[in-house]
Amino acid sequence: MPELPEVETVKRGLTPAMEGTRITRLELRRGDLRFPFPDAFADRVSGRTIVSLGRRAKYLLVDLDDGNTLISHLGMSGSFRIEEGRIEEGAASGVPGEFHHARSKDEKHDHVVFHLQAASGPRRVVYNDPRRFGFMDMVGRADLAAHPFFRDLGPEPTGNELGAAYLAERFRDKAQPLKSALLDQKNIAGLGNIYVCEALWRAHLSPIRAAGTLVTATGRPKAQLGLLVASIRDVIADAIAAGGSSLRDHIQTDGSLGYFQHSFSVYDRESQACRTPGCGGTVARIVQAGRSTFYCATCQK
DNA sequence: AGAATTACCTGGCAGC
């Protein structure tokens, strides 16, 4: 499921295929994803040139040459696919310059198609989303930070803004479990169920533990909070690195960019041995706020 | 106000 590292990987994979190209047409194959598309979406995007791609939290950002930014969220099943067009040679069926590409099996969930004009010829970037939890919107670049999706987002886990002192301020006196506090995008942007479990495991902290217990009575971060921050940074950096290394293979096979399987230390490892050296515990699965949490009660306190 | 719960959606899989 796309969390921050997966979205970052998608951004990096799409950048060479999209940046600098002209969107000859934005094709919407239905009126909505999770939410309706913005008014006149296709008309406003068609004809524009893509200036650059970016990311904030789990949102993919496509900067257009008219000052607008197209916002795309992959939900949990969204993915992009790159299809290079070919000009059919010497065939009556082929209109010169027209896009020809083998149809994919799963095309009933191809909801949005970016028809691009690249230097090498026609190209399509196809957004596929079986569960339609994803959504798209568009906003002027200057208004991006004030957009409801972004207004309340906390800092990126990869940036300098996230530190023990910052989290101490956010967690102070909070009885909320660490799992919920880390999942809250207002505290840190971009963490999802998987990487919260992984970060807590790395920091040897229990997901059930109250967030406020990592802060001293005077509001200063305890050492464990510093370890948690380091664990979050590390797990995200490692996942991005793993995504980058799998990116090449991923595009080569079928052009898709999206959710790919990493190897996890605790997530989805119920009843299996804890991987903390010398721990000897067993990974448990509990439900918090309606979501699965995986952790080791032996080494996570 | 802030926290917890539910809705949204469909593919995949366990169980009968």
Added chain:
DNA sequence: TGCTGCCAGGTAATTC
């Protein structure tokens, strides 16, 4: 075999 029902998860809306 074919059906039912449940589970996955990010965010918004709703409820507490």
